[in-house]
Amino acid sequence: MIALLLALGSSLAYGCADFLGGLGARKAHVLRTVMVAAPASLAVELLLWPFLGASFDSATLGWGAASGVASAAAFALLYRTLAIGPMNVLSPVTALVSAMLPVGVGLVQGERLGLAGLAGLPLALAAVVLVSAGHGAESARPSRTALLLAFGAGAAIALQLVFLHQAPAASGVGPLIIGRAVSSAVTLAAAGLMYRRLGAEKPAYAVSATAGVLDSVANLLFLLAARSGDLAVVAVITALYPAGTVLLARSVLAERLHRGQLIGLGTAAVAVSLLALT
Secondary structure, three states: OHHHHHHHHHHHHHHHHHHHHHHHHOOOOHHHHHHHHHHHHHHHHHHHHHHHOEOOOHHHHHHHHHHHHHHHHHHHHHHHHHHHOOHHHHHHHHHHHHHHHHHHHHHHOOOOOOHHHHHHHHHHHHHHHHHHOOOOOOOOOOOHHHHHHHHHHHHHHHHHHHHHHHOOHHHEOHHHHHHHHHHHHHHHHHHHHOHHHOOOOOOOHHHHHHHHHHHHHHHHHHHHHHHHOOHHHHHHHHOOOHHHHHHHHHHHOOOOOOHHHHHHHHHHHHHHHHHHOO
């Protein structure tokens, strides 16, 4: 039950962070948004260090650094994906992709899916097709580029979560600190190389920083949940995060869904729930 509640909290924080990050990336180049979000996230994890402890042995450094590289890619790909939109379609696609890899890793490491899980996997794939399909000129149909970015963002998120899970359980917030420091460095280096292509628009500082803070909280809750439960189950519960993004996109941006896409979102919810039952 503790792992379930932590995973649900992580899901909610991720959903809100994604919405704000996507919103910020609409005002300026995505790297400008990440340049604010990543350091803000690192600041939160450094503040948590005295309370939750941290160790920095070789395994923690290695897995933390790997998660940081994946996190930098996830930040950029996800915020760019959500900036292109529509958020309420692309966010669920990203979530389903991000759930598949951790489930596979959990199975390889000895976790077992029951009948509910075996039914949930094909349903998840069907949901991806449904939510990705538009109908007519007025539907919220994502472009091919947006879909490719969504799949890439989902893969990067999955790798980040898997790498965090591999870090030693006694390392405290060490993997998060190392990961965020690496992702911040990668982001700043990329921004330096692409400086002339970033444009003159200033990022939405408050929105971007809040997105980074929420992302840090989500990472922490996921790490605690994965340490107290099965990776396959925790990952798919965390993958419910589009619910927050979709609700915010509908209420703030007035985004609409086609009936077939609503069926796809319902199928996605059933698929994730079946996987969680395992």
